[in-house]
């Protein structure tokens with residue numbers, strides 16, 4: 001029987017790792033995800049998880065050790081955040097290029113400077129072009145579930161890509177919620193053992209991994225990473241469906257909330273989706289035609305689902321905790337790209353908010369709605385809007 | 395040109411490479427440094443004058459690739475698939491039997 005326990009998202013991530021039975025975990029502590037390896041080391045020390053726990057001196061080494069272990073043919077896991085993920089940057093490309101299904105839990109945190117340990121998505125968003133799959137959790141249960149799902153998708157032979165699962169710093173990493181821990185047997189059945197067919201070290205059958213590719217082969221090799229990302233779209237749907245069948249919890253690349261007949265749809269990711277749904281309820285009571293949508297999967301980018309979503313609304317308001325300077329948020333670019341050749345498209349308004357742990361309140365969302373309503377009325381509006389900015393200190 | 399002593403290896407690996415790209419661009423058998431021809435990097439190529447050559451083999455010894463073999467009469471001969479045009483052979487030759495000329499393709 002699955003048990004329910006009250007725990008932080010960090011613990012939920014550690015539990016997911018324990019259930020997935022990785023053979024190697026290499027990690028370096030960083031706020032806010034320190035508790036993930038801490039808890040895993042406890043599991044290993046107690047004999048509850050039969051794995052090699054490697055203590056390393058930096059995140060660069062942590063992910064490098066994971067690459068080595070995965071190349072040797074075992075399931076691997078690590079956790080990080082912010083500058084730690086940035087320090088992994090170089091190796092992230094290598095993991096994807098070598099098609100190693102490593103899973104990394106990311107406690108989504110802002111980037112320096114100034115130093116800030118609180119939540120936004122700048123860390124993992126900055127790694128969107130590495131070839132990694134990216135999932136974003138709304139709550140602690142999703143953090144656990146999505147890590148299991150990430151392993152299953154990553155290890156699928158049609159995919160073979162590393163995956164990161166983001167959950168918001170402190171809002172989730174350090175907040176306790178009831179979380180259902182699935183049965184070990186059920187997880188074993190769902191995930192199966194990782195048996196690599198493409199990459200494993202066997203002295204009897206020597207291979208070269210991460211080899212040099214001349215101009216004649218490099219481009220093709222990169223294309224296979226593109227192809228794998230495309231394949232992942234279908235595989236993710238299949239795995240979501242199987243997860244629902246086995247564990248009863250439904251996931252979709254884009255989860256819609258009260259979008260039927262909505263004129264304005266507020267689109268976001270992570271824990272902010274919870275706030276936005278409640279806000280939508282609050283507005284619906286007043287008769288405002290508004291809905292919400294949550295991206296559970298950010299990479300591969302769910303282009304088809306975005307196009308479907310766009311058909312439902314006149315205004316898409318994108319709520320993002322990240323910024324690409326001089327351009328806007330990452331979602332703004334992705335949504336614009338997905339819709340650019342559609343004959344009919346909604347107006348897209350971008351909102352940058354909640355950076356570095358700034359609380360996003362109903363008052364901020366009122367500001368979002370004011371601008372969105374102007375866009376709906378066909379009035380002029382700024383494409384990119386910073387919400388909750390304290391202009392008086394500028 | 396004398397035949398490369400790695401001919402069998404090269405053919406084996408080339409066959410492997412001409413097959414479909416492996417996930418992760420894995421080289422399934424070792425030997426890629428042999429099969430990846432380095433001649434395409436070249437800007438200058440050694441031009442050999444057999445009449446001047448005294449067969450001292452300094453070029454043969456110094457070629458870092460090594461892209462110089464000896465032919466039936468023990469004169470140096472150049473494997474342009476691997477000669478990267480570094481010019482060391484021309485520099486070492488005591489009788490200027492090798493000069494570097496700009497490669498024209």
Ligand code: SF4
Nearest residue numbers: 457477478480481483
């Ligand atoms: S130019 Fe350099 S690589 Fe080419 S034959 Fe001479 S020494 Fe060898």
Ligand code: SF4
Nearest residue numbers: 447448450451453487
């Ligand atoms: S160094 Fe010059 S002389 Fe000596 S073998 Fe080579 S080409 Fe001939």
